[in-house]
Amino acid sequence: MKKLLALSAVLGMTSAVAAPVTITYWQYDYASKVTEMNALIKKFEAANPDIMVKQENFPYDAYNQKVATSVPAGQGPDVVNMYYGWLPQYIDSGYLQPLPAKDFPTSQIDATFAPMVRISKSNGKYYALPTAVRTLAVFYNKDLFRAAGITQPPHTWDQFIADAQKIVKGTAPRYTTLGFGIQPDAQDYHVVREVLLRQFGGQPYTKDGKTVTYASDAGVKAMTFYTDMMTKQKLGIPNFFPGNNSYRDAFIAGKVGMIIDGSFAVGTISTAAKFNWGVTPLPVLKQGGMRANFGSFWVNGITKNATGDKLSASIKFLKFLTSEDTQRDWLKNVGEIPASRKLSGDAALRSDPVFGPFVYSLPFAYSTVFVDEAGQRKAWVDAINTVLLQGGDPAAAIKQAASNEQKILDGFYKK
């Protein structure tokens, strides 16, 4: 080490090139991701001795706020990890710089990444790229299925409902076991908007994402279909367990037949669940019917603070983070599916009993354009809750959601 330092000092005096650059990388505090990133940084630094990467982590609840306050002050990270849904606001505020086209050619990204990644493009330019992506699927409790005499996981929504009805025990609100761990504010509202609505023949938004189009016939059908699962078919109840991840905790406790969750839940469920469980793709309306899924992802972007040497180092680091090698590593250690089409097309991965159903859904996974993720979520969750908790009319509820969400979109685009 000392020799190395001495050597770099000598080189520094003669060429003035070898001064190492330190860049800062931020992501939120999620144990498996932090550990993986530390290993990746070691690997990257070994290959690029002139660059040092410093990783900093913050609790999820404070993360967005931390980024939002630091970057304008010129502090904060050079390379930053964020939810794709925050991108419009970050780009709008000038926090991120577009990825240089010569290092990240737009057409190449379009061709090599999963289709949903295109949503992180603004005015024809990419501002950030993911390492991994996530889709939704049904997690089911094989033991409860067997006890109820069900041999196959459901393919259609009708089978889904019939299976859940065989599993559910008790009556509202005193269920002891749920058929379906219904939870509007978790992943379910994505299912109504991006999955059921499309399957009933609707479109959630116009192509530019500026206008809400789900206050339609299909929207009413989707909302009715979803809320009926609690009000008419009595498959379950939201917030079955107390706490933040009610539906997932209840599933892990073996008290729920099926939940709809993202690939990001695989790690938690596989370490905590003490029974046989399986994963199956989201159902369709009828055999051979239209498939749809909700895709989401976390991206890495370069902030406006990275200039000069730091910028070129950040570009190198980002290239490394989105490389196929890193994606493969990420799947192995974090359990999120690769963003690259080539890797997700890998036969072994597609036939994997756990990751297979998620990978299978990539070609038809849609991501929602969020301009205000929290506000848009609230519009949907409130609308669903008026039906579930107050016996409201699904048609009026979807209209209300549309009007509230349109207000948010207008506020962002027409200023």
Added chain:
Amino acid sequence: MTTRAPGLPRRSLSIRQRQTLTAYTFLAVPLLFFLIVRFAPTISAFRLSLFKYSILKDTSPFIGLDNYTRLAQDENFHKALLNTALYTVIGVPAQIVLGLAVALLLGRARLFQGLLRALYFLPYITPVVAAAWVWQWLFSPQFGPVNTLLIWLHLPPQNFLTSPSQALPTTAALVVWQNLGFQIVLFLAGLAAIPRSLYEAAELDGAGGWRLFTGITLPLLNPTIVFSIVTGTIAYLQLFTQIVNLNFTDQGGPLGSTLSVAVYIYQMAFGRYEMGYAAALTVVLFVIILIITLFQLRFLTRRIEY
């Protein structure tokens, strides 16, 4: 270089003046501290409420009273305001009546008096997060003992925290339960300060239990009750922690049924980064609390007799 004009008498401060000066010099330190730490942020909140300031934007233009006209039309704010009023109207009387009742009973208890007082005080020092967890379990529609009891009594089970109409009273009950211990201690102190001789004299005159209570106990507890009403009202108007801890995913309860003004301010400031608007909300809350407190002090303290 200047020299003192000859013949002019030397001006000097008297001892009293010097003492006063010293006192003010020392007082200036905490005064300065309060000016910087307390008043400066308050004043800058007033100023901020006149701007469209968002962390996510580069510019923050001056918009006059726009934030205030916006909150006049903001349904969520109206809902929060109504909820906050409900919390206060339910919580303050409940905790005073219960606190006084328990304090009177505790005053009579001869056995285990210390233990009983400690038990009642325990919820007050329990961290809110832990108390909220217990509350969620007690009132869980599926597994909660409260519903088990209702069923045992042949009454229909309730949804409590997940019901838009029951979530607010259930949340208020948690706050009352937590504050009860402090309330009891206040009343015990108030009761102890009433001279025994007054009761003895009244009893000699033939006054009974209820008469003693309304004629002596209540009037002499007036200062304690006024203190409880004023501080209790302020606390309920600023209610935040219990609401947030009872419902993490949907802060402010199902369909905003437990949303308070303080929680709404937090959501606007740190969820949506609309600092200017959040500042306007804090100003309104501040004015409301100020008016109610002044009103209470003016009208409730008139009857204080010692």
